[in-house]
Amino acid sequence: MASKATKDHMRVAIDMQTTQGQKTGFGFYVQNLVRNLERIDRKHQYLKLYAHGEGDFNSTKRWWWDQVQVPRLANALKADILHQPAFSAPAFFHGPTVVTVHDLIAIHFEQDIPLGSRLYFGKWMPFSYRFADHMIVISEHTKQDVMELLGIPEEQLTVIYEAVDTVFRPVVDKEQLERVRKKYGTGEKFLLHVGTLNPRKNLEFLVKVFAEVRKKVRADWKLVITGKKGWYYEGLFDAVRALGLERSVIFTGYVDDHDKPLLYNAASIFTFPSLYEGAGLPPLEAMSCGVPTVSSDTSSLPEMVGAGGILLSPTDMAGWTKALVSLMTDALLRREIGGRGRKQARRFSWERTARETIRVYERVHRAYHTTKH
Secondary structure, three states: OOOHHHHHOOEEEEEOHHHOOOOOHHHHHHHHHHHHHHHHOOOOEEEEEOOOOOOOOOHHHHHHHHHHHHHHHHHHOOOOEEEEOOOOOOOOOOOOEEEEEOOOHHHHOHHHOOHHHHHHHHHHHHHHHHHOOEEEEOOHHHHHHHHHHHOOOHHHEEEOOOOOOOOOOOOOOHHHHHHHHHHHOOOOOEEEEEOOEOHHHOHHHHHHHHHHHHOOOOOOOEEEEEOOEOOOOHHHHHHHHHOOOOOOEEEEEOOOOOHHHHHHHHOOEEEEOOOOOOOOHHHHHHHHOOOOEEEEOOOOHHHHHHHHOEEEOOOOHHHHHHHHHHHHOOHHHHHHHHHHHHHHHOOOOHHHHHHHHHHHHHHHHHHHHHHHO
16 A cells, blocks of 8 residues: 555646647647646646657547557556546556546537547547546536436536636737738738637638628628638638628638737637537637627537627527627727626636646545555
8 A cells, every 4th residue: 555645646647649739729728737737736746648740630540549558658657647638538547547528519519520530529438438537527518418418427527617828818019919910811800710610610600690790880891710620611611702701701720829819819809609619718718818709608608708798699690790790880899898808707717727627636546545445
């Protein structure tokens, strides 16, 4: 039996693969969580597990990494606990495992996902959660989903909210903002959307709303859509062409980490009509920058946006059109909603996320040793 001193000090292995290459929401979660764990925690040691190469994994590579490479590395490093912060829980780690569940999108929206990915994300990943000793879920909505769809008991789940990086804050340097507007060809006034391009983001709806809005406001406004191409994005480009908006809708592709806070700050309004989000960090990033935010009222988004933005049904075209026209034509209203957003965003912090995560590690580690001895 390990001594108390040894038990008090844990070696925690964390899969860092999502922070390599072009990061999406998973990567930003892992990067910020680990940065804050290391900053505030002097008691435990964090072992970061990286993959060779920086390319995105397909489903087969992902399975091999999760189930073979990650536990092999963690076992070799004599980790006391293993945290899988984004993907499937490994079956063959020698100690206790914690997994973070972000959402059950692949179950809700399987029609939007190719077969190979559907089998991994919609079947294998949910099945693998039974190998975990405990699950962190990133919203109350995801917690309810996991309990209802997977039948996992409440005592195995802890809700820990994400936050946004401190780089997302108001920027007043006009030169920097002008540089980013020029670089991405946004024009002076624009609506912004941030996120991977796929049907769940409901961007065809947003483009149609923008077409309606342009009938009611001056034509120099643009809609700027950032993010890399995901699954089944082609319909979005077809919709832009069909509505004759090629010169007014700007696709930036993937935006690097340095430019992202500036792009938020340069925007006049942030729009997020997503059909489903496990957490929905982009609205929180926008609100942290003081950008007035209009978001859909589905899934976890009301938990994040709260009273800090305007929440609307992702199918209510008339409601979205009215809200955007009001904001586009009223600078005082933009300022008021932007201020409310900043106040809401301050409720979330990565330090708090890290402290609550450490408590989960310690609880799981203690319970594991209690049952073993």
